[in-house]
Amino acid sequence: MNTFNRVAIVGGTHGNEFSGIYLLRKWQDTPALISRPSFETETLFANPNAFRDNKRYIDCDLNRQFAPADLDNPSLGNYEQSRAKAINQQLGPKGNARTDLIIDLHNTTSNMGPTLILLKNDAFNTQLAAYVSERMENAVILFEDHCSMDEQLFLCSIANQGIIVEVGPQPQSVVRQDVLEWMDSMTGHILDFVDLYNKGEVPELPDTISAYRYVETLKLPENAQGERIGMVHKSVQDADFTPLNNGDPIFTTFDGSEIYWNGNYEAYPHFINEAAYYDNNLAMSLGKKVDITVIK
Amino acid sequence: MNTFNRVAIVGGTHGNEFSGIYLLRKWQDTPALISRPSFETETLFANPNAFRDNKRYIDCDLNRQFAPADLDNPSLGNYEQSRAKAINQQLGPKGNARTDLIIDLHNTTSNMGPTLILLKNDAFNTQLAAYVSERMENAVILFEDHCSMDEQLFLCSIANQGIIVEVGPQPQSVVRQDVLEWMDSMTGHILDFVDLYNKGEVPELPDTISAYRYVETLKLPENAQGERIGMVHKSVQDADFTPLNNGDPIFTTFDGSEIYWNGNYEAYPHFINEAAYYDNNLAMSLGKKVDITVIK
Numbered sequence: 101m102n103t104f105n106r107v108a109i110v111g112g113t114h115g116n117e118f119s120g121i122y123l124l125r126k127w128q129d130t131p132a133l134i135s136r137p138s139f140e141t142e143t144l145f146a147n148p149n150a151f152r153d154n155k156r157y158i159d160c161d162l163n164r165q166f167a168p169a170d171l172d173n174p175s176l177g178n179y180e181q182s183r184a185k186a187i188n189q190q191l192g193p194k195g196n197a198r199t200d201l202i203i204d205l206h207n208t209t210s211n212m213g214p215t216l217i218l219l220k221n222d223a224f225n226t227q228l229a230a231y232v233s234e235r236m237e238n239a240v241i242l243f244e245d246h247c248s249m250d251e252q253l254f255l256c257s258i259a260n261q262g263i264i265v266e267v268g269p270q271p272q273s274v275v276r277q278d279v280l281e282w283m284d285s286m287t288g289h290i291l292d293f294v295d296l297y298n299k300g301e302v303p304e305l306p307d308t309i310s311a312y313r314y315v316e317t318l319k320l321p322e323n324a325q326g327e328r329i330g331m332v333h334k335s336v337q338d339a340d341f342t343p344l345n346n347g348d349p350i351f352t353t354f355d356g357s358e359i360y361w362n363g364n365y366e367a368y369p370h371f372i373n374e375a376a377y378y379d380n381n382l383a384m385s386l387g388k389k390v391d392i393t394v395i396k
Numbered sequence: 397m398n399t400f401n402r403v404a405i406v407g408g409t410h411g412n413e414f415s416g417i418y419l420l421r422k423w424q425d426t427p428a429l430i431s432r433p434s435f436e437t438e439t440l441f442a443n444p445n446a447f448r449d450n451k452r453y454i455d456c457d458l459n460r461q462f463a464p465a466d467l468d469n470p471s472l473g474n475y476e477q478s479r480a481k482a483i484n485q486q487l488g489p490k491g492n493a494r495t496d497l498i499i500d501l502h503n504t505t506s507n508m509g510p511t512l513i514l515l516k517n518d519a520f521n522t523q524l525a526a527y528v529s530e531r532m533e534n535a536v537i538l539f540e541d542h543c544s545m546d547e548q549l550f551l552c553s554i555a556n557q558g559i560i561v562e563v564g565p566q567p568q569s570v571v572r573q574d575v576l577e578w579m580d581s582m583t584g585h586i587l588d589f590v591d592l593y594n595k596g597e598v599p600e601l602p603d604t605i606s607a608y609r610y611v612e613t614l615k616l617p618e619n620a621q622g623e624r625i626g627m628v629h630k631s632v633q634d635a636d637f638t639p640l641n642n643g644d645p646i647f648t649t650f651d652g653s654e655i656y657w658n659g660n661y662e663a664y665p666h667f668i669n670e671a672a673y674y675d676n677n678l679a680m681s682l683g684k685k686v687d688i689t690v691i692k
Binding site: 122125126129130154155209269271272273274275276277278280281331332333334337352354355373375378 | 425450505565567568569572574576577627628629633648671
């Protein structure tokens, strides 16, 4: 069993997702809140200029800049590409990182509650998911393990273990107390678990847990010129992790027509109508509900 | 009784409030939707560059640039100051406007539902409020009549009658179908009422209506350096137009202390935790509940 010696908590990867940014300030004032006996915890404010300008990013999405080839490409030099290289130097380098675990704190405008996003299905992650699920009634576990850590573009993929704490609904550029508390609480449970894991004191966990696994991303309705011509249907709005079946309404065009989902599985939508995804005309992600074996 | 010959519907005064912008597109495609027999309706997309950049504004808040002295001051020349002068030329000039009524469409991240904001207490506005209230169950009437139209800084104050349709909750840079439909419906009722008013065919209305009147604006907790040190209390979040009394919790500081409201009236908060108000560290507006006489 590997041991976690260095844990990094990252906030402000997106400059208008405020919960992590304000939690970092609190923890910097009171480091004991994120200290645990068996490892070192550091904090990193990933995108200060985007926060200064009250935007998700200055030049491009920082949380998509961590492909190894991009980190190694000196010609990629805009603000976020440069931040990615600096963060990779500080916490990484990716593939051989000095940081054992990165917890990256995010908000969504979608009604996802406190969601723990895991990038691989292994003993640590499945035990962590079980531990957190048992301690937070409204926690959601979401596996985005469709590619290797090396192939992941996320900031947290620098470390061998990288996880995302994704909490909503919260409008961009707002602090909601409920959302802040969920993020604070989930992060605390993760740190507690890592400490127990290091000490070999993980309590008894269930054999399986209920989770979701990412399958695909749906686009908003577009015309031939790629312009948005419709919106998320009101029956789907706010219904993250509520099942969607073939023939259910999913979009409404601005001229009033309904569009129905055409799919051959029971889908669990999430990131529904996320503000940041409008850049690429994305409407939502779809996942499947899965029982995950807790690997002991 | 005056007659309304020209009505302007304005959208996109703030570039990241999407409902009005998408409704304008729909109405430009199908003008019959906003045509009524007794007057001309035109539409105006107020801040296209802010929409292009997916921001509230480029240089300053367009909806605060309509003081007569500012409109007449040639040294105020940034983007929104210039847009204000151009819009004043097109719809105004303020004080002697060619447009008889301006309906300005706005979104808020606050849980205000469809709110009709009226800037003066007169026969037209009170009858309009009564007409809309009877036709939209969740409509809220809010008077911001604490100063004269001449002193108002809002775009809609160009016209002798200017009203704001303010609908939420909607995150910035998102389109929600429910919010879009409330805005569409409220605008339609306003246009219907103007047509009936012009024809002298306003139906029988109640003698009084229930409404709110703006009293004051509260700031978020700040330290001596003017930095934000707290947030809206979770018991107040989303509780727009729910009464607040002396001693009720209103803020929570980031270190966990509660702050209580100290006031000598039953307050009805609104614009609670509105994203755009963080620029000035504003937390919410407070109003009083009032019975308004419908002036016939």
